[in-house]
Amino acid sequence: MKRQALTHRPVPLAVIGGGAAGLFAALTAAERGLGCLVIERKARIGSKMLMTANGRCNFTKDISAERMLVDIGEPVAGFVRPALTACPPSAVAAELKRRGLRVKRMADGRLFPASERAADVVHIFGDALRDHSVPLLTNCPVTGIQPVKNGFIVATRSFTLWARRVLVATGGLSFPKTGSMGDGQRFAEELGLAVEPCRAGLVGCDADDPALRARVGTRCERAAAAVVADGHELFRAEGEVEFESTGISGAAVYNCTRFIARARPVRWDLELETDEGRHLVRHPRLRPVKEAIVTIGGVAMDGIDPATMESRLVPGLHFAGEVLDIDGPTGGYNLTLAFATARLAAVAAAEALGRFPACA
Numbered sequence: 374m375k376r377q378a379l380t381h382r383p384v385p386l387a388v389i390g391g392g393a394a395g396l397f398a399a400l401t402a403a404e405r406g407l408g409c410l411v412i413e414r415k416a417r418i419g420s421k422m423l424m425t426a427n428g429r430c431n432f433t434k435d436i437s438a439e440r441m442l443v444d445i446g447e448p449v450a451g452f453v454r455p456a457l458t459a460c461p462p463s464a465v466a467a468e469l470k471r472r473g474l475r476v477k478r479m480a481d482g483r484l485f486p487a488s489e490r491a492a493d494v495v496h497i498f499g500d501a502l503r504d505h506s507v508p509l510l511t512n513c514p515v516t517g518i519q520p521v522k523n524g525f526i527v528a529t530r531s532f533t534l535w536a537r538r539v540l541v542a543t544g545g546l547s548f549p550k551t552g553s554m555g556d557g558q559r560f561a562e563e564l565g566l567a568v569e570p571c572r573a574g575l576v577g578c579d580a581d582d583p584a585l586r587a588r589v590g591t592r593c594e595r596a597a598a599a600v601v602a603d604g605h606e607l608f609r610a611e612g613e614v615e616f617e618s619t620g621i622s623g624a625a626v627y628n629c630t631r632f633i634a635r636a637r638p639v640r641w642d643l644e645l646e647t648d649e650g651r652h653l654v655r656h657p658r659l660r661p662v663k664e665a666i667v668t669i670g671g672v673a674m675d676g677i678d679p680a681t682m683e684s685r686l687v688p689g690l691h692f693a694g695e696v697l698d699i700d701g702p703t704g705g706y707n708l709t710l711a712f713a714t715a716r717l718a719a720v721a722a723a724e725a726l727g728r729f730p731a732c733a
């Protein structure tokens with residue numbers, strides 16, 4: 374089937390992906406008078422956001438950008454510094470509050486909708502984009518991006534679209550049923566950008582350990598986990614530990630697996646510190662990326678200008694959110710990173726194009 378051109382004039386900004394990053398970017402662009410549209414694979418926007426924090430959506434943390442950067446650590450912190458400085462956690466919270474979200478703060482600073490319904494956050498984006506008349510093309514997987522003179526041709530299965538600038542916000546590889554299946558990483562590779570291998574970031578571990586099996590179905594809220602190798606502690610995280618039928622999960626374990634995925638120690642074990650004392654879990658195995666909260670790997674930071682989220686190789690092509698090789702610990706960091714990088718990309722696109730309101 375020949376694919377029809379949807380427009381004969383270029384759309385100023387085409388946002389690929391209607392998740393956290395794509396929606397925040399579209400809203401930012403629309404507020405600056407930049408014509409844009411959102412193209413989303415799934416029938417509805419924000420599928421992954423709806424799953425966050427068991428449907429409660431821990432959308433950011435009430436800490437400074439500086440504190441968040443320390444917690445995120447290198448190599449990611451240096452890259453996301455301009456994004457988080459321009460859009461700190463307080464700005465994320467203010468944006469959602471300004472649009473009517475009632476917010477609940479936990480003792481550790483994590484912020485949730487007061488209703489504990491992630492759908493309230495997704496609705497805020499949907500309503501705001503409706504109010505700005507931003508078209509949302511759902512059920513519409515993008516299949517390729519081709520640079521042309523004066524922009525890009527964005528192809529879907531049924532039509533093509535001409536855009537001056539493109540923002541790829543297609544997410545990581547985890548929970549593919551939410552629509553994030555690695556397409557953005559493929560587009561980047563096809564255009565010659567470097568892409569780091571994708572792997573699980575915050576994920577549970579499987580372990581054959583009778584002591585763990587004895588606690589299946591329980592959790593210890595005030596616990597800690599440490600990555601140890603040859604008797605040395607490489608990393609330690611405090612937080613919940615949950616005992617599951619095949620192994621362990623919970624915030625403390627997740628943050629340890631993030632460390633393992635980045636530092637890639639050759640050998641490692643996990644030491645748990647729970648209400649029952651210390652216990653060394655030998656030879657645990659990370660669960661697959663499809664079960665992870667975040668993907669590590671993706672479009673390489675080196676190839677992206679951290680001040681604009683624009684590709685250094687393909688001018689006019691921006692990236693934001695988990696499609697990039699960026700990640701943070703549990704506790705609202707990853708949504709904050711998606712929002713902040715998206716805002717920076719949209720502001721940069723708007724500045725590059727000037728006021729360009731027509732969405733042809």
Ligand SMILES: Cc1cc2nc3c(=O)[nH]c(=O)nc-3n(C[C@H](O)[C@H](O)[C@H](O)COP(=O)(O)OP(=O)(O)OC[C@H]3O[C@@H](n4cnc5c(N)ncnc54)[C@H](O)[C@@H]3O)c2cc1C
Nearest residue numbers: 390392393394414425426431515544552694695705707708
């Ligand atoms: C179970 C779970 C719980 C989590 N809880 C939290 C939490 O409480 N707090 C927190 O900060 N983070 C949390 N995260 C992480 C957070 O949800 C992600 O980091 C964040 O959603 C990333 O935003 P994104 O916009 O980059 O990607 P996504 O939200 O995954 O959005 C990408 C969108 O792009 C669309 N797309 C993909 N390919 C195409 C294509 N070819 N064409 C068109 N559209 C396409 C997808 O359908 C999807 O809608 C959680 C993740 C999971 C899996």
